[in-house]
Amino acid sequence: MPENLDKVIERCRAEGLRRTKALEELVMTLLENSRPMTLAELAESPRLTNQCDKATVFRLLQRLADKGIVRRLGLHERAAYFALLLPGQHRDYLICTDCGSIEPVNAPCPVHELEKEIQFTTGYKNLYHELEFFGTCPACSA
């Protein structure tokens, strides 16, 4: 995990961001939880709550998203979710419409072919996609 932290921070540095305590704690929090989190969740998480202001977390996430280090996800809630974007990794999510739990889908994503095709037929550049499954989880349907 700490080696992951260093890798991510390294990428931040390479993009011109400064190594601040807030940045480290934010990245650490995302790594530790390994799931998409909202701004509010992040700002109130143990590592960050007394470390920095919510506006700081917001602006950090904004910069990290710009640099392609985190991704901002829709996920249907009113609040946006943020997840680290590790190189070579793509995640789809499975979300319970009842309790709101979010888990990554561990199956190869079947969309890459179509993505290439779209890139080719429409001329869109820099394509990426977001795929979410919604349903009622076993616990909630009981």
Add this chain to the structure above:
Amino acid sequence: MPENLDKVIERCRAEGLRRTKALEELVMTLLENSRPMTLAELAESPRLTNQCDKATVFRLLQRLADKGIVRRLGLHERAAYFALLLPGQHRDYLICTDCGSIEPVNAPCPVHELEKEIQFTTGYKNLYHELEFFGTCPACSA
């Protein structure tokens, strides 16, 4: 188109909604535009702007979403998008991250197999999914 309107209204009636002018104009607007639209867009569209209040459109959309007649989409903007859910129809969307344009993808959605598999392996019920492609459209990359 009017026959589509009647069909949709019929489904609304079957779900216990009353046939009001606002409902008709809302459904008509969604049919005519055949793309996801935000609450604000809808409320300010020609058919609705002088017809009813934004709160009314909001509550209509809420009811229609409850009944499965429209779907609320994330689409990454701050505002939620709404689209009619026609029976047997599934749509994926292609969105320009620059200008925000949204167009439906006309290719068969490659996700249904995986969806079934997830339903089987995770025990989630009533699965559906949302798939969006993001990129820079030809006009914006010029």
Add this chain to the structure above:
DNA sequence: GTAATTGCAAATACTTTGCCACGTA
């Protein structure tokens, strides 16, 4: 030293609700 980063407070944006009047069935 200089430019990026931060905190705090205020402004926006979008959504949601309360309450009472009204219209549809």
Add this chain to the structure above:
DNA sequence: TACGTGGCAAAGTATTTGCAATTAC
């Protein structure tokens, strides 16, 4: 008549920004 629906205005929630002080490089 009865209950779903509608208008208006106000409250709620999440995001975003201004500006002066601070910090990393």
